[in-house]
Amino acid sequence: MFITFEGPEGGGKSTQIKLLSEVLQTLGHQITQTREPGGTVTGNKIRQIVLEDVELHIEPLTEFLLYSASRAQLVREVIRPALQEGHVVLCDRYFDSSLAYQGFGRGLDLRFLQDVTWEATGGLRPHLTFLLDLQPRIGLERAASRGQFDRLEQADLQFHERVREGFLNLAAAEPERFYVIDATRSAEAIHQEIVQVVKSTLIFKH
Ligand code: TYD
Numbered sequence: 001m002f003i004t005f006e007g008p009e010g011g012g013k014s015t016q017i018k019l020l021s022e023v024l025q026t027l028g029h030q031i032t033q034t035r036e037p038g039g040t041v042t043g044n045k046i047r048q049i050v051l052e053d054v055e056l057h058i059e060p061l062t063e064f065l066l067y068s069a070s071r072a073q074l075v076r077e078v079i080r081p082a083l084q085e086g087h088v089v090l091c092d093r094y095f096d097s098s099l100a101y102q103g104f105g106r107g108l109d110l111r112f113l114q115d116v117t118w119e120a121t122g123g124l125r126p127h128l129t130f131l132l133d134l135q136p137r138i139g140l141e142r143a144a145s146r147g148q149f150d151r152l153e154q155a156d157l158q159f160h161e162r163v164r165e166g167f168l169n170l171a172a173a174e175p176e177r178f179y180v181i182d183a184t185r186s187a188e189a190i191h192q193e194i195v196q197v198v199k200s201t202l203i204f205k206h
Contacts, residue, residue: 001083001088001089001127001128001201001202002079002083002088002089002091002124002125002126002127002128003020003088003089003090003091003126003127003128003129003130003198004090004091004092004093004094004096004126004128004129004130005017005090005091005092005093005129005130005132006093006094006096006097006100006129006130006131006132006167007130007131007132007133007134007139007167007183008133008134008136008139008160008163008164008167009136009139009140009142009143009160010134010138010139010140010141010142010143010146011132011133011134011139011183012132012142012183012187012190013092013093013132014035014092015187016130016132016187016190016191016194017033017090017092019187019191019194020090020191020194020195020198021033021090023195024088024198029087029088030085030086030087030088031087031088031089031090032078032079032082032087032088032089032090033089033090033091034074034078034079034089034090034091034092035091035092035093036067036070036071036074036091036092036093036094036097037050037051037066037067037070037071037093038070038074039070039074039078039091040070040073040074040077040078042069042070042073042077043070043073043074046066046067046069046070046073047070049066050063050066050067060102060106060107060108061108063102063106064098064102064106064108064113064116065116067097067098067102068098068116068117068120069120071094071095071098071117071120071121072119072120072121074091075120075121075122075124076122079091079124080122080124088202091126094126094129095117095120095121096129096131096167096170098113098117099113099114099117099166099170100163100164100166100167100170101163101166103166104162104163104165104166104167104169105159105160105162105163105166106159125177126177127177127201128177128179128197128198128201129171129174129177129178129179130178130179130181130194130197131167131168131170131171131178131179131180131181132181132183132190133164133167133168133180133181133182133183134164134182134183134184135164135184136157136160136161136163136164137157138184139160139183140157140160168180179197181193181194
């Protein structure tokens with residue numbers, strides 16, 4: 001089973017992935033935990049280009065292609081092999097982030113993004129996607145208090161509003177894949193909800 005975590009900055013994705021991973025391991029599942037951009041040696045080099053240099057000017061199209069390149073590598077090197085071995089794969093961001101950030105946020109054509117994404121992923125879609133939704137203003141304050149202000153987080157609030165709306169649109173278009181969570185609730189409450197959904201989905205799929 002392939003589960004992704006999506007949403008605006010500061011929604012607590014990494015905390016939730018860690019907590020879910022622990023529970024699933026206790027239940028006897030083998031877990032592969034990864035993230036985008038990154039998750040492979042090549043992907044981490046791409047991550048350095050897109051996220052770490054705040055001074056770097058990157059065109060939206062270039063940015064999208066770099067994320068897609070990281071994704072192509074991750075799917076082939078990590079995600080598919082792990083799924084074939086029967087692992088539950090937990091991924092911090094996947095192609096929905098490109099659709100929300102580069103599509104809805106930067107205004108690139110969604111059909112084009114979907115076509116490239118199809119090639120990059122070989123058509124591999126998550127079975128379940130958690131959208132940790134919150135107002136960008138709150139999320140950015142949270143991210144800033146962690147001292148993690150990367151290049152994208154410095155972009156204006158309106159951009160982040162478009163990204164959030166984008167995610168909500170994607171979720172509404174695919175209700176059978178997405179599960180939307182109010183990320184302003186406590187980490188523990190969110191965790192319990194996620195565990196319930198994952199457990200029922202695992203039972204349903206097997
Ligand atoms: P992430 O590492 O999840 O950081 P955070 O914890 O701050 O959310 O995401 C890194 C950034 O990369 C985030 O600002 C979203 C952006 N991103 C895109 O714009 N497009 C993409 O396809 C992906 C995967 C990430």
